[in-house]
Amino acid sequence: MRILVLGSGAREHAILLALKGEGAGHELFAAPGNAGIAADATVVDGLDANDPGAVTTFANEEHIDLVVIGPEAPLVAGVADALRERGIPAFGPGRAAAQLEGSKAFAKRIMDAAGVPTGRATRATTRSEVEAALDRYGAPHVVKADGLAAGKGVVVTDDRAAALAHADEYLPTGPVLVEEFLSGPEVSLFFLSDGDTVRALSPAQDFKRALDGDAGPNTGGMGAYSPLPWLSDRFGSEEAFVDEVTRTVAAPVVRVMDAEGTPFIGLLYAGLILTDDGIKVIEFNARFGDPETQVVLPRLTSPLSRLLLATASGTLEDEPAPAFADTRAVTVVLASEGYPQAPVTGRVIGGLDAASSVDGVHLAHAATAARGDDLVATGGRVLNVVATADSFAAARERAYRAIDRISLDGSHHRTDIAARVATD
Structure with missing residues (x-):
């Protein structure tokens, strides 16, 4: 094709x-x-x-x-x-259906109509409404820009002043959502939807905070891993978890979207949190997640092109369920100095051939450009080092051995990606 x-x-x-x-x-x-x-x-x-x-x-x-x-x-x-x-x-969904990501308030309405479990939220258009909602839900405070914000529209903080400052940044251009804080491990799960049929991919977990130990500011994602063997402890198996989310989250949302005349065709990204009260949705995105895609697709054994075309053509029901290899995948993001607040760009990147030579490793470029004979960083998240192996310990060793061979002045990366599953 x-x-x-x-x-x-x-x-x-x-x-x-x-x-x-x-x-x-x-x-x-x-x-x-x-x-x-x-x-x-x-x-x-x-x-x-x-x-x-x-x-x-x-x-x-x-x-x-x-x-x-x-x-x-x-x-x-x-x-x-x-x-x-x-x-x-x-x-990819049309403009109307893409509001599932483009407007947090729209997504909350769809979830309510579909009976999807999620946290309480208040749509605020003034500072006084934000203040009242912060007091209602208490700390930690969660404030989200209603529209698109390139992964930087969310703040989670115990500092009320910081939450208000975040709201003040986005209120001049539109409403914000103040949400109830939900506690528990997070899971990213992708669904293919042709507007009717829904097919799940394999779950992943990403790392939003900039620093080790989930410290520092939120980012677009500093790393990820897949699959999630620890889901079996709570759900019996990863497959049982995926089936439950398909039944209680993805399929109801797709049905509501279709009933409203805005069929969802493309990739439905469900950001989930496993609370003491059950699975709840943090947010939806209308496209593949980054960096989770970098660890989900290397494990996919079904032809991606067939799945994408069937989704786009309305024939997903005719395709077998996506199949995945029983391998472990880890990705670590190399970020520019100053990311996410004020990334320094234009610096030369070196050592990519040496990094790529590590067994089981490949590189996914995020923000790079050629400048003469040099490769330079053009954004905050510069490269993804992706490693696969039969165990997470081996995949992590490969990923970090490769990233240590890359040179970019002032760059930083997390050193604890997939550490909790390294014994698997």
């Missing part, structure tokens, strides 16, 4: 690597891509991934068989709608 992947991060690189790894001879295109993606796909210069008309014209003229929309911005811009109007299969 001729496949266009929209996006420029490690998530999109992971998708392209999985498609390339099928060995099916796909012709792969990416926009805008990055330096790492350019080695695995044809980067389309000048194509604005957020412009529905431009993407549709390119896909039509280049006879693209499938467009995979990676990040949230093109979804909310309506790129998938424009593609479907021209009969081009698009993996």
